[in-house]
Amino acid sequence: MGNNTNENVLVPLFNDYIVESYNPNKSVRLSNDLFDVSKAISRITSTHALKLIYAIAQIVQSKQVEVVSGSPRIEISMSAVFDYLDISLSNRRHDFLKDALEEIMNKSLHLVHIGKNGEKVYEGASWISWYKFSDRKDRLYIIPGPMAIPLLQNLSQYVSVYPKHYNSLSTSYQLWLYPFLKNKQKLVSFRISIDSLKQLLNSTSKSSYTDSVRGTNTFLRRAIGITISEQAKKENTLAKQEKRMPKFIPWDYVKDPKTGEPCGTLYSINRHTDIRVYARGIKNGRAYTEIEFLFSKLDLIDNLSSKEQLEDDQQDLFSMSIDNQKSTEDREGFAWVKISVEEVITLMNKSKSRSIDELVSNNSSLQIRNGDIYQYKEVEGLKIFLKKKTK
Structure with a gap:
């Protein structure tokens, strides 16, 4: 393997992890701590x-080798590296790889945890401690930093992402925000302070984002890729007149000034990955201080044809067993039906609910199942269908 011995020379012991090809379907587990700004801050901004x-x-997680006396050393083919970095077709791929490795070496991970006596303990950890490659050979060698290994292995709480989903993301904002949102998906909806999001996305030092009003609006456009919609503006005005909290109205994607097409962080995440999420800004005084995210699943997005959506709905109607989470009257022609995020928003607005949990808890005809919202309602044609099945 990688263990070289010599009677006269002491050399490190290595457990080689050899990788020959890119695997887009193998999960990558990322520690939840990486997305908790109170515990870890990474200064890396390079997408590569x-x-x-x-x-x-x-690579480290796919190897079931316990490293005790030695260190793990990754030996990976250059073709696989270029596929992982999505630079195979670039003439500058060796330069991009060199720059990526230098950034990783130069920007350590900063960790914070609470000690036994309640004190704050600060640590720094290097992602990698050594690397070597040549522009004329087909191998890249990497030794991960020893203190970073626990963040890559032996994870008790983590989020799983796949290269096939994140490899088309093209900015560091997208690559940090996607796993962060993926980790929150089961909440259906949640809020986060804009200051915390700036820390997560390494944006606190940018002068264009520091002003509480203009800078925050710039951050929402450039980093998150959203801008307030006309419907949201009208709702905010109405809510102010009625002295109440604004209802959830999704904000629009930013648009490319040259093509007029949607673009930006949230648009790219929704387009390329396995999550679908809506967002809006929440104001406190003159400035926006929070962002609220609301999740949907890919089978609810509007690029499905009506036939495909109908087939999905029918499968939900006739293959799903109704559980007893809430008591509802067993009525002929009624069934639990998965509803779209637009329908959820309409129900929230009508009931003036501030969250999904509040909406569901106050409505016996609604349930949350695996992140989707189901409503017990009459389904056109179901009564006739069931009568035909009993004949």
């Missing part, structure tokens, strides 16, 4: 560097 860290995590 982030993709390389995710690749290292996948």
Whole structure:
């Protein structure tokens, strides 16, 4: 393997992790602590560097080798590296790889945890401690940093992402925000302070984002890729007149000034990955201080044809067993039906609910199942269908 011995020379012992090809379908487990700004801050802003860290995590996690006396050393083919970084077709791929490795080496991970006596303990950890490659050879060698290994292995709480979903993301904002949102998906909806999001996305030092009003609006446009919609503006005005909290109205994607097409962080995440999420800003005084995210699943997005959506709905109606989470009258022609995020928003607005949990808890005809909202309602044609089945 990688263990070289010599009677006269002491050399490190290595457990080689050899990787020959890119695996887009193997999960990458990322520690939840990486997305908790009170516990860990990463200063890496290079997309290639982030993709390389995710690749290292996948490789280390896929090897069921316990490293005790030695260190893990990754030996990976250059073709696989270029696929992981999505730079195979670039003439500058060796330069991009060099720059990514240098950024990883130069920008350590900063960790914070609470000690036994309640004190704050600060640590720094290097993602990798050594690397070597040549522009004329087909191998890249990497030794992960020893203190970073626990963040890559032996994870008790983590989020799983796949290269096939994140490899088309093209900015560090997208590569940090996607796993962060993926980790929150089961909540259906949640809020986060804009200041915390700036820390997560390494944006606190940018002067264009520091002003509480203009800078925050710029951050929402450039980093998150959203801008307030006309419907949301009208709702905010109405809510102010009625002295109440604004109802959830999704904000629009930003648009490319040249083509007029949607673009930006949230649009790219919704387009390329396995999650679908809506967002809006929440104001406190003159400035926006929070962002609220509301999740949907891919089978609810509007690019499905009506036939495909009908087939999905029918499968939900006739293959799903009705549980007893809430007591509802067994009525002929009624069934639990998965409803769209637009329908959820309409129900929230009508009931003036501030969250999904509040909406569901106050309505016996609604249930949450695996992140989707189901409503017990009359289904056109179901009564006739059931009568035909009993004949």
